[in-house]
Amino acid sequence: RKEVEQDPGPFNVPEGATVAFNCTYSNSASQSFFWYRQDCRKEPKLLMSVYSSGNEDGRFTAQLNRASQYISLLIRDSKLSDSATYLCVVTAGGTSYGKLTFGQGTILTVHP
Amino acid sequence: DAMVIQNPRYQVTQFGKPVTLSCSQTLNHNVMYWYQQKSSQAPKLLFHYYDKDFNNEADTPDNFQSRRPNTSFCFLDIRSPGLGDAAMYLCATSRGENIQYFGAGTRLSVL
Numbered sequence: 001r002k003e004v005e006q007d008p009g010p011f012n013v014p015e016g017a018t019v020a021f022n023c024t025y026s027n028s029a030s031q032s033f034f035w036y037r038q039d040c041r042k043e044p045k046l047l048m049s050v051y052s053s054g055n056e057d058g059r060f061t062a063q064l065n066r067a068s069q070y071i072s073l074l075i076r077d078s079k080l081s082d083s084a085t086y087l088c089v090v091t092a093g094g095t096s097y098g099k100l101t102f103g104q105g106t107i108l109t110v111h112p
Numbered sequence: 113d114a115m116v117i118q119n120p121r122y123q124v125t126q127f128g129k130p131v132t133l134s135c136s137q138t139l140n141h142n143v144m145y146w147y148q149q150k151s152s153q154a155p156k157l158l159f160h161y162y163d164k165d166f167n168n169e170a171d172t173p174d175n176f177q178s179r180r181p182n183t184s185f186c187f188l189d190i191r192s193p194g195l196g197d198a199a200m201y202l203c204a205t206s207r208g209e210n211i212q213y214f215g216a217g218t219r220l221s222v223l
Contacts, residue, residue: 102154
């Protein structure tokens, strides 16, 4: 089983749609959780951190369920510029200092 | 302004010819990381420096080495590149275990 699993998609949605991505992780000792965004042939960029209480940043909402080891990202009112690969990222606990483990990414294409 | 700078952006080398990729940062972060990302795959951590302490991932081939002469700079040396080493190489930095910031990457081609 992969340490971080995501549905690779691709998701093709029209502008204005709401889309949700899911992610599961296998290491129950994981400490921190993030969503990164990666545009084609560019570097990953932090989209948002994910907290147990859930957090929102504009059109983006992230949720964490530690009991189920599940992370989600909701994008409302999709824009063309949201087209990218969304990476679910988890840091290990214990002695695996700061190590980021990436999911394989979910591809989103927003079309007019 | 870019805070994690990788040079060059594109590097072409020949099979077996050593190559060095460079990363510099203006963030004064104490941790620097090197990742390898192949097409349609997630970034894979090769190694990281926590201050001057080098930490190699167990599955990183011996062909890959790194140097960190000071806080700001970190180098990735590939001693004998093979065709399978063609990839995007990403440098990232963080302050402790906090958020990692990535450079734009160096895309390596091996002929």
